[in-house]
Amino acid sequence: MKLLRWVLLLALLLAAAGLLLVWQVGAWNLLFPNHSHDTVAPELPADLASPAVLLFSKTNGFRHKDGIEGGARAIQAMADKHGWGLFNTENGAVFNRDDLARFDVVVFNNASGDMLDAGQEQAFQAWLEGGGAWLGIHAAGDDSHSGWQWYRDNLIGADFTAHIMGPQFQRATVVLENQAHPALRDLPDLWQHEEEWYSWERSPRAEGFIILATLDEESYNPVQKLWRSEVDLRMGDHPVVWANCVGAGRTLYTAMGHRAQAFEQPQVRRLLENALLWLTAADAGGCPWPPAETAAARAG
Known part of the structure; x- marks a missing residue:
């Protein structure tokens, strides 16, 4: 009987340790899905500078705690440098017509899961299509958003399959395209970056x-190696940064940013700063793409 009690105690301790580990790595909502939606909007500062950036990192899916913190530090530094207004929140009730009207750009900083209710999604859609701008980082392109069809079709354009495991973080060569795009200013055509690389069923191209x-x-x-299985994640055409023109709005997504150290890399910081400069500018080109003169030159 005494032995049984010790066995039960050990089992409980192991279970508790396992749950603690799940929470620490950010996977709690994968085991216990969260569909809670905020109903009371946060109070925005009266003196919010313009252009203004809404930094949103609600996680009803996997929580990239380290990446969220690193992304917030990097974007805060950029806002300080350029004089942008910045409001950082995890409260989805900020997605209403009046509050969104005070912002020029919304950043999904590793935001994941079922974050917004139907009314909040519709408010964001109307704001973006009416001339807003959006930047999505890493988990903004995973499969936790699959229930929001407009988001999938207009901001991501692809269906997430998996990320590499074996090992989880690998250095790979990033190859630029459309180098004349404002988001790629001063970036090398080829560069190396270590990341938890995502794959999708097919290219958003x-x-x-x-x-x-x-x-x-x-x-x-x-590849993704789990236990005794191995899944080939090659896409052939494998984008990791892309943009889109949505109504009068514009968007950019980057798959980089799982860990805080990603935001310390010069090329990633340059990409994010360029993207935000493009997205906050009243008229920085890029939508439509290619520009009319470039398209005409190609046709000629």
Whole structure:
């Protein structure tokens, strides 16, 4: 009987340790899905500078705690440098017509899961299509958003399959395209970055998105190894940065940013700063793409 009590105690301790580990790595909502939606909007500062950036990192899916903190630090530094207004929140009730009207750009900083209710989604859609701008980082392109069809079709344009495991973080060669795009200013045509690389069923190029960077799949091992299984994650055409023009609005997504250290890399910081400069500018080109004069020159 005494032995049984010790066995039960050990089992409880192991279970508690396992749950603690799940929470620490950000996977709690994967085991216990959260569909809670905020109903009371946060109070915005009266003196919010313009252009203004809404930094949103609600996680009803996997929580990239380290990446969220690193992204927030990097974007705060950029806002300080350029004099942008910045409001950082995880409260989805800020997605209403009046509050969104005070912002020029919304950033999904590793935001994940079922974050917004139907009314909040509709408010964001109307704001973006009416001339707003959006920047999505890493988890903004995973499968936790699959229930929001407009988001999938207009901001991501692809269906997430998996990320590499074996190892989880690998250095790969990033290859730029459309180098004349404002988001790619002063970036090298090729550069190296270590990341938890995502894959999708097919490239968003097929749906008309503007591809800005792809991966050289020969430069890393694009597989997911779990237990005794191994899944080939090669896409052939493997974008990791892309943009889109949505109504009068514009968007950019980057798959980089799982860990805080990603935001310390010069190329990633340059990309994010360029993207925000483009998205906050009243008229910085990029939508439509290619520009009319470039398209005419190609046709001629």
